Amino acid sequence: MDFLQTSIDGLLFGSAYALLALGFSLIFGIMKRINLAYGSSLLFGGALAVWLEPIIGWGAVGVFLVTVLGAAFAGIYVERLCFSPHLGKTGVMASMIASFAIWMQLDEISSQLLPHRTHSFAGIDIEAVSFSGIILRGDQILHFWVAVVAIGALYWTLYRTRFGLLLRASADDPDTAYLLGGKVARLGMATFGLAGVLGGIAAFLILSSDGQITPHFGLWSTFKGLIAMMLGGVGSLPGAIVGGLLLGFAEAHVTFYLGAEFRDILTFGLLLLILVLRPGGLLGEAIYRTGRLAAERI
Amino acid sequence: MFELRRITKSFGGVHVLDDISIVLKPGDRVGLSGGNGTGKSTLINIATGFLAPSSGQILLDGHSLNDQPPWKYARAGIRRSFQTSRLVPTLTVRDQFRFETCDPARRRQLVAHSALEDVLDLFPFQVPLPVLRKIEVVRALLADPRVLFLDEPSAGLSGEELSAFARFLSRNVSGDAALLIVEHRQDLMRVLVDEIVTLESHVPSVATAGKPAEAVGDA
Numbered sequence: 369m370d371f372l373q374t375s376i377d378g379l380l381f382g383s384a385y386a387l388l389a390l391g392f393s394l395i396f397g398i399m400k401r402i403n404l405a406y407g408s409s410l411l412f413g414g415a416l417a418v419w420l421e422p423i424i425g426w427g428a429v430g431v432f433l434v435t436v437l438g439a440a441f442a443g444i445y446v447e448r449l450c451f452s453p454h455l456g457k458t459g460v461m462a463s464m465i466a467s468f469a470i471w472m473q474l475d476e477i478s479s480q481l482l483p484h485r486t487h488s489f490a491g492i493d494i495e496a497v498s499f500s501g502i503i504l505r506g507d508q509i510l511h512f513w514v515a516v517v518a519i520g521a522l523y524w525t526l527y528r529t530r531f532g533l534l535l536r537a538s539a540d541d542p543d544t545a546y547l548l549g550g551k552v553a554r555l556g557m558a559t560f561g562l563a564g565v566l567g568g569i570a571a572f573l574i575l576s577s578d579g580q581i582t583p584h585f586g587l588w589s590t591f592k593g594l595i596a597m598m599l600g601g602v603g604s605l606p607g608a609i610v611g612g613l614l615l616g617f618a619e620a621h622v623t624f625y626l627g628a629e630f631r632d633i634l635t636f637g638l639l640l641l642i643l644v645l646r647p648g649g650l651l652g653e654a655i656y657r658t659g660r661l662a663a664e665r666i
Numbered sequence: 667m668f669e670l671r672r673i674t675k676s677f678g679g680v681h682v683l684d685d686i687s688i689v690l691k692p693g694d695r696v697g698l699s700g701g702n703g704t705g706k707s708t709l710i711n712i713a714t715g716f717l718a719p720s721s722g723q724i725l726l727d728g729h730s731l732n733d734q735p736p737w738k739y740a741r742a743g744i745r746r747s748f749q750t751s752r753l754v755p756t757l758t759v760r761d762q763f764r765f766e767t768c769d770p771a772r773r774r775q776l777v778a779h780s781a782l783e784d785v786l787d788l789f790p791f792q793v794p795l796p797v798l799r800k801i802e803v804v805r806a807l808l809a810d811p812r813v814l815f816l817d818e819p820s821a822g823l824s825g826e827e828l829s830a831f832a833r834f835l836s837r838n839v840s841g842d843a844a845l846l847i848v849e850h851r852q853d854l855m856r857v858l859v860d861e862i863v864t865l866e867s868h869v870p871s872v873a874t875a876g877k878p879a880e881a882v883g884d885a
Contacts, residue, residue, distance in 0.1 A: 533765055537754040543716070544752045546736035547745070548765045549809075658756055661791045 373502055374624045375617060380508035382616020383515040384577070387570035388593035389600060389608035390518055391563045396594075397603030397655075398526065399539045399559050402464040405446045407590030408474035409564055410571040413439030414581045415478035417572075418487045428576065431490040435575075436568030443564030446470050447556050455542045455552065471586070479583045491576040507577045514573060515609060518566060523605050525562075535559055567593075595639050601652015603659075610650055614638075667691050668713075668744065668813045668844060673722035675708055682708050686722075688863060690813055690844035697855040698848045700865035706848045707749065709865070710815045713846075714746045715739035726812075743812035747802045747819055753790040759801055760786040766808040773808060779838060780804050796827040800834060807838060814839065816847045820854050832857040 388410075395403045417434035424430040450466035453459070494506025526532035535555050538545035542552045571589065575581050592615065600611025615635065622634045642649065648656025668690040675683040682705040690696060698706050711717035713724060715736035724731040726742055753762055759782065763773060777783060780800055785793050793801070799819055806814055819835075820828050832854050839845050849855050855862060 530765065530767065533754075533757070533761060536757065537765070540754050540756060541752065543736075543748070544754055546716070547714070547740055547748075547752065548805075549737050549740035551735070551737050655756075658789060658791075661789075 369501060370624070371621075374620050376502060376504060377508075378617040378620025379613050380505065380512055380616070381620065382596075382613040383508065383512040383609075384570060384574045384612070385592050385596040385615045386515045386609045386612025387511065387518060387573065388567065388589050389596035389612045390515070390522060390605065391567035391570065392593040392597040393600075393603060393605060393608040394522065394559065394563045394566065396597065397601075397652075398536060399556075401451050401539075402460065403446060403451070403467050403560075404464060404590075405450070405467045405471040405474055406443070406563065406567065407588075407593065408471045408478070408586035409442035409446060410439050410567045410589050411478045411581075411583065411586030412442045412474045413437070413564070413568045414489065414571050414575050414585060415481040415583075418489060418581055419481040421490065428490040428492050431576075432572050435572040436565055439568030439571060440561045440564035442474060443560040443567070444557050447560035451560070452553060452556055455556075475583065475586055478586065482581065482583055486580055486582050489575040489579055489581045491579050507573070511573050511577070514569060515612070518569065519605050519609055522562075522566070526605070531555075531558075595635060598639060598649055599642055601649030601655060603655045604649065604652040607649055607651035614650070667725075667727060669723075669725040670709070670713055671723040671725060673709070673712060673719045673724075675705065675712060675717070676720050683712075683719075683865075686865070688846075690846060692812070692842050692844055694844040694846075695859040695861070696844075696846045697859035697862040698846060698865065699850070699852075699855070699862055704865040706865055707817055710746060710817050710846075710848060713813075714744055714815060740809070743809070744815075745806040745809055745811040745813070746815040747806060747817055749818045749821060751790065751798050751802065753798065753801060753805075755790055758787050758789055759793065762790075762801060762805050763808060765805065768808050768810065776804055776807060776838065780834060795822045796831060799823065799831060803835065803838070811843050813844045813846070816845070816849075818848055818850065820849060820851050828854060 392406060395401050395406055413435040416438040417431040420434050421431055424434065426433075446467060450470055451459075451463045454463040454466075492507065492510070494510055496506050497504045497509065526536065534545050534548065534550035535558075537548060538550055538552050538555045545552050545555065567589075571585070574589075575585065596611040596615045597608055598611070599614055600607030600609065618634060618638055619631050622631050626634075646653055648654075670686060670688045673683055673686045674681070682703075686709060688696070698709065700706055708717060712719045715731065715734055715738065718733065726744070731739060731742070763777065777786070782797070782801065782804065785797055785801075790798060790801070803816070803819065820831055823831055828851060836858055845858070847855070847858060
């Protein structure tokens with residue numbers, strides 16, 4: 369029974385990781401932008417929401433809206449400053465380093481917005497469900513369903529619409545997107561804004577589950593999101609979900625059977641093992657192979 | 667009507683194009699020839715918004731397109747191909763054709779005319795070069811272009827492949843579209859174009875016009 373309960377807890381918590389990984393996969397995998405400031409954009413959204421909460425006063429709804437809009441705004445800010453001036457493959461290093469600088473800046477702004485280090489974060493109360501002795505936390509069930517809906521919406525946008533096709537074309541080669549009539553600058557802004565919205569939703573769900581926010585949330589979400597994305601496969605949307613669930617599952621079991629101090633050792637060990645055995649991640653092998661062959665041939 | 671009026675382009679102190687004027691009317695078939703470094707690709711880059719001219723005007727139906735981004739040229743019906751393949755490497759051929767919101771029946775017809783049904787689910791790296799060239803042209807044609815610029819579309823094709831490609835182009839580029847083609851292969855030019863504009867390498871560069879047979883010395 370312990371194993372089953374731990375597994376379910378891990379998988380449901382992993383759905384929050386999956387949501388984080390989805391945003392990372394969109395930016396790192398689909399758009400091929402090494403945006404180091406993504407996690408701190410989410411922190412900024414959460415910190416801004418806490419700071420504005422007494423002014424707006426809409427409770428959890430206000431906190432949700434400000435977190436999502438703040439993260440989207442920070443995402444667009446990062447794109448304009450770091451990535452828009454460096455389109456194409458030649459600007460990869462410059463834009464990555466610029467995003468590192470913005471990471472530090474957003475972390476510092478968030479620290480100023482959160483002077484007491486730990487601040488309470490408005491939560492949403494959902495009743496836990498129990499059956500046959502197994503307890504399912506309501507907030508974690510919500511995480512799971514939000515992750516399922518988000519992947520569906522993102523998949524449809526990227527693979528079934530002209531906007532998605534142009535977005536994927538602009539990631540590979542801005543000139544190709546131009547010649548097909550794509551507004552590359554707006555595509556970049558829209559993508560970073562979209563990733564900010566996804567990440568803002570993930571940040572709100574995670575922070576409201578914890579009931580608190582600290583200035584370390586940016587770094588934490590970067591670690592968890594990146595690891596989940598790489599486990600599942602860079603650029604694979606189903607992979608982001610599988611990677612997130614696997615990470616949650618593994619962490620829950622290690623914490624239960626070995627203790628919390630072994631959690632990160634296992635996490636990084638698992639990542640290393642999968643990257644050695646399957647460099648493209650669990651579900652990203654086809655994308656990895658296609659990308660490699662395309663780079664060799666075209 | 668598309669018009670390049672008195673276009674000049676310099677890179678630093680190097681004059682690549684000097685006072686070039688070309689008018690393309692619907693149905694025109696123009697070849698652009700000249701040695702390496704005479705500015706053929708530069709002219710196409712300027713005509714499609716990828717490069718700004720040092721001076722001169724780019725006009726579509728009398729309206730200036732100067733200083734507009736390349737996507738506005740594309741949306742105005744001015745399409746192009748590059749010397750190297752610019753298919754999206756991570757999309758299947760079917761997806762490459764979904765960029766244009768054209769009538770599905772027309773898409774199917776063009777794909778069938780081009781004999782591309784068998785490669786629709788392949789990625790560009792799985793497709794041989796002559797077929798890649800065809801796919802790029804079909805993708806441009808699906809946009810129903812008013813002006814189509816093809817930059818050395820036959821590069822890398824052998825003799826037999828070249829003849830097949832020439833037949834494909836002459837059959838599928840619609841009568842309403844103006845076509846300007848940069849090409850070293852004069853045999854392809856002879857089949858496709860009505861007039862050849864030759865850019866010369868000395869400065870100032872000049873354009874001379876004549877019938878294909880005269881321009882290639884095959885009267």
